[in-house]
Amino acid sequence: MSGNYSNGIWVFAEQRSGYLHEVSLELLGKAKELAEQAKSRVTAVLLGHSIRHHAKILINYGADSVLVADDSRLETYRVLPYSVVMKSLIKEYQPEILLMGATAMGVELAPRVAAKVQTGLSAHCIDLKLDSQGQLLQVVPGWGGGVIATITCPDHRPQMATVMPGIMKARPPSKRKGEVKEIEVHLQDKDLGPEVLEICKWDQEELPLEKAEVVVAGGWGIGSQENWKIIEELASALGGSVGATRPPVDEGWAHEGRMIGQSGKTVRPTLYIGVAISGVMHHVVGMDQSKYIISINTDPNADIFEVSDLIVVEDFRKIVPKLIKEIQARLKA
Amino acid sequence: MKRIVVCVKPVPDPKHWDKVSMDPVTKTLNRQGIPSIINPLDKHAIEAALSIREAERGEVVLLSMAPPFATSILREGLAMGADRAVLLSDPVFAGSDTLATARILEAGCRWAGEFELILCGNLSIDGSTAQVCSQLAEFLDLPNVMHVIGLDWQGKDEVIITQKIEQGYARLKASLPLVISVRKELNKPRYIPFTGIIAAESKEIEVLSNKDLKIDPTYIGLGGSPTKMAGLEIRRFERARERLEGSAEEIVDKLVDKILQYRAP
Ligand SMILES: Cc1cc2nc3c(=O)[nH]c(=O)nc-3n(C[C@H](O)[C@H](O)[C@H](O)COP(=O)(O)OP(=O)(O)OC[C@H]3O[C@@H](n4cnc5c(N)ncnc54)[C@H](O)[C@@H]3O)c2cc1C
Ligand SMILES: Nc1ncnc2c1ncn2[C@@H]1O[C@H](COP(=O)(O)O)[C@@H](O)[C@H]1O
Numbered sequence: 001m002s003g004n005y006s007n008g009i010w011v012f013a014e015q016r017s018g019y020l021h022e023v024s025l026e027l028l029g030k031a032k033e034l035a036e037q038a039k040s041r042v043t044a045v046l047l048g049h050s051i052r053h054h055a056k057i058l059i060n061y062g063a064d065s066v067l068v069a070d071d072s073r074l075e076t077y078r079v080l081p082y083s084v085v086m087k088s089l090i091k092e093y094q095p096e097i098l099l100m101g102a103t104a105m106g107v108e109l110a111p112r113v114a115a116k117v118q119t120g121l122s123a124h125c126i127d128l129k130l131d132s133q134g135q136l137l138q139v140v141p142g143w144g145g146g147v148i149a150t151i152t153c154p155d156h157r158p159q160m161a162t163v164m165p166g167i168m169k170a171r172p173p174s175k176r177k178g179e180v181k182e183i184e185v186h187l188q189d190k191d192l193g194p195e196v197l198e199i200c201k202w203d204q205e206e207l208p209l210e211k212a213e214v215v216v217a218g219g220w221g222i223g224s225q226e227n228w229k230i231i232e233e234l235a236s237a238l239g240g241s242v243g244a245t246r247p248p249v250d251e252g253w254a255h256e257g258r259m260i261g262q263s264g265k266t267v268r269p270t271l272y273i274g275v276a277i278s279g280v281m282h283h284v285v286g287m288d289q290s291k292y293i294i295s296i297n298t299d300p301n302a303d304i305f306e307v308s309d310l311i312v313v314e315d316f317r318k319i320v321p322k323l324i325k326e327i328q329a330r331l332k333a
Numbered sequence: 334m335k336r337i338v339v340c341v342k343p344v345p346d347p348k349h350w351d352k353v354s355m356d357p358v359t360k361t362l363n364r365q366g367i368p369s370i371i372n373p374l375d376k377h378a379i380e381a382a383l384s385i386r387e388a389e390r391g392e393v394v395l396l397s398m399a400p401p402f403a404t405s406i407l408r409e410g411l412a413m414g415a416d417r418a419v420l421l422s423d424p425v426f427a428g429s430d431t432l433a434t435a436r437i438l439e440a441g442c443r444w445a446g447e448f449e450l451i452l453c454g455n456l457s458i459d460g461s462t463a464q465v466c467s468q469l470a471e472f473l474d475l476p477n478v479m480h481v482i483g484l485d486w487q488g489k490d491e492v493i494i495t496q497k498i499e500q501g502y503a504r505l506k507a508s509l510p511l512v513i514s515v516r517k518e519l520n521k522p523r524y525i526p527f528t529g530i531i532a533a534e535s536k537e538i539e540v541l542s543n544k545d546l547k548i549d550p551t552y553i554g555l556g557g558s559p560t561k562m563a564g565l566e567i568r569r570f571e572r573a574r575e576r577l578e579g580s581a582e583e584i585v586d587k588l589v590d591k592i593l594q595y596r597a598p
Contacts, residue, residue, distance in 0.1 A: 116471055
């Protein structure tokens with residue numbers, strides 16, 4: 001009986017070293033929203049080894065059912081065996097839609113799966129909707145974000161899309177019931193591919209940029225490592241996270257994980273404050289979906305003002321230190 | 334190493350991206366006046382190929398699917414030091430999505446002759462899909478590794494690969510043949526020497542059409558692409574753009590009000 005898993009909306013539940021990736025929970029939120037609209041069901045697909053306990057979490061975040069492929073050969077992610085297993089599941093259950101995170105793993109795996117089952121795939125979607133026929137509209141940025149295209153996949157199934165972390169919002173988890181099904185894994189030696197020798201991760205950042213409700217981002221105009229502290233202080237006064245354009249990362253003022261934009265992260269905080277940032281499209285694509293945008297720049301014609309709700313044309317050195325003091329005073333009061 | 338194929342894609346120069354407009358009738362992008370360059374990451378792929386060749390000999394072949402103007406881009410890659418180039422160019426290729434593109438490149442790779450390594454950029458700056466290489470690898474039935482920032486050769490056909498992942502890296506052991514997509518951290522592309530430009534003049538650029546490749550036309554071009562473009566718009570921004578005026582104190586005062594209003598509780 002495959003009825004519960006068939007023709008539904010699937011989310012690839014990404015885990016590495018036993019940790020579920022946040023993006024999968026975000027995608028479940030979106031999938032659930034689409035499923036309610038299409039009167040369909042959400043299935044999370046979980047591959048790995050000794051990872052069954054995650055099924056409950058996936059259900060609480062919106063999955064109606066979970067397909068679990070548990071096998072020691074799937075313990076460490078490798079593109080070949082993962083794509084082979086995904087293909088066999090797709091062939092068996094014929095999902096309508098398959099969503100995956102545009103993570104290091106998803107970016108490598110999704111195209112391989114799409115090629116295996118010969119279907120369409122759109123990359124880095126910033127929005128997903130259903131049209132009146134129930135077809136998935138995949139909204140993607142191109143040309144550094146200056147061009148927005150809507151992609152469809154009319155004649156092939158599943159309709160596949162990847163989405164960057166931080167774009168969709170996870171629903172608050174609730175205690176839900178769902179079905180968990182273990183599937184048999186069939187792999188041959190030739191399906192295994194390059195061997196993973198080791199995985200090294202440095203410590204998690206204090207507050208991942210994509211999760212912060214307030215982001216204070218600094219640009220090249222900050223001028224020095226010394227001045228960069230002002231950005232960090234403003235962020236910490238607001239309980240927010242520090243972001244950066246590319247030059248501060250190149251200069252070493254900020255860690256690479258802080259970069260926002262085309263080659264960095266996409267953030268959608270409630271409040272984004274951009275300081276001494278010119279607003280080149282490469283950066284703007286990563287922040288322009290923020291709810292409220294404040295920019296401080298000495299140049300009255302700075303492009304960043306085009307995408308700002310509130311504009312301050314001033315030297316940040318005259319404004320930000322006072323701002324920090326004032327915020328600290330008011331928050332204490 | 335026998336032969337290394339490097340996939341290079343001509344992309345519109347980002348310095349001129351503000352010139353892009355949309356044809357209101359055909360709803361296609363008008364790129365007129367926007368010069369093309371080699372996709373920046375593809376230069377890193379060429380550099381990687383050249384350094385392998387320097388250590389081991391072999392042949393570096395550039396492969397591109399693009400309109401005929403791309404010969405000038407390929408010429409630049411030849412000037413860096415590649416041995417020859419193959420341009421796949423045919424009106425029936427136009428409108429190919431990543432799957433169809435990968436299929437055409439697959440045919441090109443097979444045409445180029447027996448190869449041991451295929452190098453690509455991790456993503457292209459215009460489409461930014463980062464999909465073509467994994468799909469090419471699938472069609473060639475070869476393993477692939479993306480996000481590559483380190484290659485440490487262990488003898489002739491085994492390599493330890495450093496792959497960038499979130500907050501860290503993975504190390505993999507792979508053997509040839511293989512498809513690899515590189516990030517910019519891998520290396521620094523060399524400057525083109527004047528002698529390279531001269532040498533490139535006499536190197537061969539083979540231009541192939543589908544008469545040569547004979548790919549089933551139902552799998553390529555606009556018609557053979559599973560994804561379709563249902564809409565296209567040039568992004569415009571609608572924001573309040575309210576400007577705060579006054580002394581620094583006055584500005585800070587109003588700023589704090591707004592900030593505390595929007596800061597999540
Ligand atoms: C393929 C590609 C990908 C890229 N990806 C990214 C990406 O993901 N993210 C990214 O950010 N960049 C990216 N870039 C780089 C991008 O093109 C820009 O170079 C970068 O975003 C500019 O950063 P900036 O605004 O900080 O610097 P600048 O453009 O130099 O702007 C500095 C601003 O500071 C202002 N200023 C100076 N002094 C002061 C002061 N005292 N007070 C107030 N304002 C001041 C100036 O008026 C100016 O507007 C990419 C580039 C390429 C080619
Ligand atoms: N038309 C093409 N011709 C040759 N190589 C390509 C083409 N399209 C993509 N590639 C290769 O695939 C990489 C990733 O491109 P993309 O999937 O478009 O982001 C590029 O850096 C190239 O190495």
